[in-house]
Amino acid sequence: MAPTAAAHRLVESIRRADRRSPHADDFLAELSEEVRKVVPYDGATWFGVDPDTMLATVPARLVNMDAELCWPFWRGEFHESDALLFRDLARQTQPAGSLRQATDGRPLRSPRYRDFLVPQGYDDEARIACRTGSTTWAVGGLYREKGRPEFTEEELRLLSSVSHAIGVALRGRNVLHSPMARSAQAPGVLLIGADGRLLSASLEAKAWLSAIYGPDPADESWAALMKRCSAPDRLLSAPVLMPLVTQARAVALGYDDQPARLRFRDRGGRWVVMHASSLDESDPGSPVAVVIEQAQSAEIAPIIVEAYGLSSRERDVVRCVARGLSTPDIATELHLSSHTVRGYIKSVFEKLGVSSRGELTAKLFAEHYSDTFHDTMVHLT
DSSP states (O other), X not given: OOOOHHHHHHHHHHHHHHHHOSSHHHHHHHHHHHHHHHSOOSEEEEEEEOTTTOOEEEEEEEESOOGGGHHHHHHHHHHSOOTTOHHHHTTSSSSEEEHHHHTTTOGGGOHHIIIIXXXXXXXXXXXXXXXXXXXXXXXXXXXXXXXXXXXXHHHHHHHHHTHHHHHHHHHHHHHTSSOOOOOOOOOEEEEEOTTSOEEXXXXXXXXXXXXXXXXXXXXXXXXXXHHHOSSOHHHHTSOOHHHHHHHHHHHHTTSXXXXXXXXXXXXXXXXXXXXXXESOTTOTTOOXXXXXXXXXXXXHHHHHHHHTTOOHHHHHHHHHHHTTOOHHHHHHHHTOOHHHHHHHHHHHHHHHTOSSHHHHHIIIIITTOOOTHHHHOOOOO
């Protein structure tokens, strides 16, 4: 079905918001309000995601959500068999759906409805996966209170029609538009208890928490906050840790086999990798160990290439160029003609705004990954 005039207007408003928003958080704030004008809601969640693992990361925005229910929300996402889970929605033809429609008008069948919506007074939920092609860069949830009309098929089609525009904006902001920090930092380790509270944290991990979540509130460290409370409000504004730990528990219990690992940028623009695992897979209450470290170039190269919107074959060519292969060598390896390879290289140059192979390599790696070699080198004068 062709997009409606309302869909066209919403897409244009999202693009304008993208152009005028200096930061990803600003864009999510404008996006949330633009969507609300045409699809009214009482509460909302917006998360960037790692496209490989579908784990939530920055940027994120929560509207009228109970902080105490954050852990049950993520537990349901990975531990329950439920309707419209984000990982399932990301693979569906229509990237938007509602909980009432997915449960055939019987939402009580949904653990998320019982454990997350009802305690907050919500009666329906619409979800959207924001995609470019088959790759999901962000997900959103809209909520309506009891007594309000449920989300209509027309509203869901409207959300589906703007999935790509939001995906393009978040794809760029998650990967292309952030500044880079050039500082080395040792890996940190956190130990999280079954109740979500912090059991222990290395000195390096405490430094990482501040780099990820921002300045410590009232001079109290994030580590101290997490020992007192399983879901400090400010942690919810950058929900990286909670879905990761929940996924690790799901893997340990055999509910999922997707690794509990994600890539994102901290507040200073540095690429970070977090991975988590249960210390004892036979014990459901076992603590989860979380390692936080600076990402290596090999880990972020795929997501950067994806962010530039390269086709599958263009990515193959880029990998060959990065290895220093000549055009004839690339043609032989990929079973293509040299003329076809030159065409792909020209297309890649145009998409990235470069004019040479050296510029291409620099664009993909030097601008997005700060190698710590020069930072740790001793200079003698």
